[in-house]
Amino acid sequence: MTIAGRRVPFTACIGGVIVLLTVVMILFAPWIAPYQQTKIVGGVWDPPNAHTWLGTDSIGRDMLSRLIYGGRTSVSIALIATFFTMVIGVGLGFLAASTNKVVDNILSRIVDILLAMPILIFGLMVFAVLGTSIPIMIATISILESTRVFRLARAVAMSITVMDYVQVARLRGEGVGWIILREVLPNAVPPLVAEFGLRFCFTFLFIASLSFLGLGIQPPAADWGSMVHDNAQAISFGGYAPLYPAAAIAIVTIGVNLIVDWLLSIHAMPAGASAGAEV
Amino acid sequence: MAILRFIVFRAALGVLTLFAVSLLLFLGTQLLPGDVASALLGQSATPEALAVLRAKLGLNDPAYLRYLHWLFGVLHGNLGTSLTTGTPIASVLLPRLANTLFLAGYAAIIAVPLAVGLGILSAIREGGILDRTASILSLATISFPEFFVSYILIVIFASGFGWLPSLATVYDGMGFWSRLDATTLPAITLTLVVVAHMLRMTRTSTLAVMSSPYIETAFLKGMSRTRVVLGHALPNALGPIINVVAINLAYLVVGVVVVEVVFVYPGVGQFMVDAVSKRDLPTVQACGLIFATVFIGLNTLADILAALANPRLRSGLRQ
Numbered sequence: 001m002t003i004a005g006r007r008v009p010f011t012a013c014i015g016g017v018i019v020l021l022t023v024v025m026i027l028f029a030p031w032i033a034p035y036q037q038t039k040i041v042g043g044v045w046d047p048p049n050a051h052t053w054l055g056t057d058s059i060g061r062d063m064l065s066r067l068i069y070g071g072r073t074s075v076s077i078a079l080i081a082t083f084f085t086m087v088i089g090v091g092l093g094f095l096a097a098s099t100n101k102v103v104d105n106i107l108s109r110i111v112d113i114l115l116a117m118p119i120l121i122f123g124l125m126v127f128a129v130l131g132t133s134i135p136i137m138i139a140t141i142s143i144l145e146s147t148r149v150f151r152l153a154r155a156v157a158m159s160i161t162v163m164d165y166v167q168v169a170r171l172r173g174e175g176v177g178w179i180i181l182r183e184v185l186p187n188a189v190p191p192l193v194a195e196f197g198l199r200f201c202f203t204f205l206f207i208a209s210l211s212f213l214g215l216g217i218q219p220p221a222a223d224w225g226s227m228v229h230d231n232a233q234a235i236s237f238g239g240y241a242p243l244y245p246a247a248a249i250a251i252v253t254i255g256v257n258l259i260v261d262w263l264l265s266i267h268a269m270p271a272g273a274s275a276g277a278e279v
Numbered sequence: 280m281a282i283l284r285f286i287v288f289r290a291a292l293g294v295l296t297l298f299a300v301s302l303l304l305f306l307g308t309q310l311l312p313g314d315v316a317s318a319l320l321g322q323s324a325t326p327e328a329l330a331v332l333r334a335k336l337g338l339n340d341p342a343y344l345r346y347l348h349w350l351f352g353v354l355h356g357n358l359g360t361s362l363t364t365g366t367p368i369a370s371v372l373l374p375r376l377a378n379t380l381f382l383a384g385y386a387a388i389i390a391v392p393l394a395v396g397l398g399i400l401s402a403i404r405e406g407g408i409l410d411r412t413a414s415i416l417s418l419a420t421i422s423f424p425e426f427f428v429s430y431i432l433i434v435i436f437a438s439g440f441g442w443l444p445s446l447a448t449v450y451d452g453m454g455f456w457s458r459l460d461a462t463t464l465p466a467i468t469l470t471l472v473v474v475a476h477m478l479r480m481t482r483t484s485t486l487a488v489m490s491s492p493y494i495e496t497a498f499l500k501g502m503s504r505t506r507v508v509l510g511h512a513l514p515n516a517l518g519p520i521i522n523v524v525a526i527n528l529a530y531l532v533v534g535v536v537v538v539e540v541v542f543v544y545p546g547v548g549q550f551m552v553d554a555v556s557k558r559d560l561p562t563v564q565a566c567g568l569i570f571a572t573v574f575i576g577l578n579t580l581a582d583i584l585a586a587l588a589n590p591r592l593r594s595g596l597r598q
Contacts, residue, residue: 125307
């Protein structure tokens, strides 16, 4: 298979199929799911059978239907958080690179301090103070994670602002807004697209972990992380209930990661970008 | 002496960062609408009761005084008093810290030699079976949430074969070997979580050195690939490898949070999550500070060790 004259590697195709299936599943959840997500259709932790293909959950709801609906919450909240992460991180990163040394130094030192701590620990601190709700979670993750995007966006913009055409725009008397939106942004799109994918993976896993810890998305909204949390006890009785939502999280992350790997291999990323384990 | 100056500078920077983070942790609690006293007593509290509690907790002092007071206490081993139990936090936290360090240490002892060894092996046989397997596995471990890895291991080794316990129950006075047995599954989980990243970085650092001219010379002298990698490339790749190992150890101490909850292991992570759901602020603050200290400490150590492994820095920064 080729896109724009380039051969797409097999792994990226797999990633694409996974992402496509996920999107279809999320958009058409009410038509695909065999049951209502809140309807009790069997006993507690029924094993997979002809009526409930993946068995039932801790209060007898159909696991498959919950999975299909839960994907809506998990994926959409991660997407929203990633969007804000990118807006804040890229905006401040470009600002630091396009204005003067003072702004750059202030922003960079603040980011240094925030980077000195794992996101999870800061996040737990915020939740202890403000309590857990979806808006607070999205805001906390966006702000904390944007520090990681800031580094990349600043590095990318730094390499662009030294170009002749940016100098010309400056001499023409264009403002910072013009420089950022019309000169830097169009030339920084490819690495930022890959970064968006990476950030999505990280945010998605992070929100799942928070929900798993009982601190993320609260009921009644079904989401994959809290489904693992709710069904964790089944493991002690020899059931597999928490494995299904956990596997769903893993599969979506792998799909996005495969596409990101491909994007990264097309556009050589500048230093500072990494697909590695993030703290 | 340049190296000594670097170490002192880097250590000072670490301490400074820790201060900044402690300030942030303290300021975080000031975001609370109302204050700790009203959070503690709830909405039905009488103004008199609030006033008494405020005086008792020292909440009438200005914020900077309270910060200094807290910091002074911490430096003397007094981490404050828990809001929910009313007991000193330090007495509960320290045994749990020992448990967490035991688990992280156990995982590190398995993970570090495994990752560095396999990383060097896959650099020696670049593109070989081991190399390709490692790259697929690293994708999997980056994408799998920690609890997924944990549950797979529990289903296989605890429910399936029944070799290991599915809950990491430890208690005071437990023998070393039974403690080791109880913590094996969580330790393997943590190992799997960090090993791939360490392996990839070891491989990349070794291969990065492999493209330098002196490596080519060594090859042209007719040396075997194994000898070139072990004798010429590895000593120069050591700095980055030490760095990545230390960073991953720092990650271990944090990654431990989810794993501790899965296996109901009495460590700092589980303690902190518990305190967050009860909104016990002083406890969360203390746990956060402990994590920050370990994390920043290991990161500082990483930079210092990497500098020590670099001959150019060791012999006095000629460049």
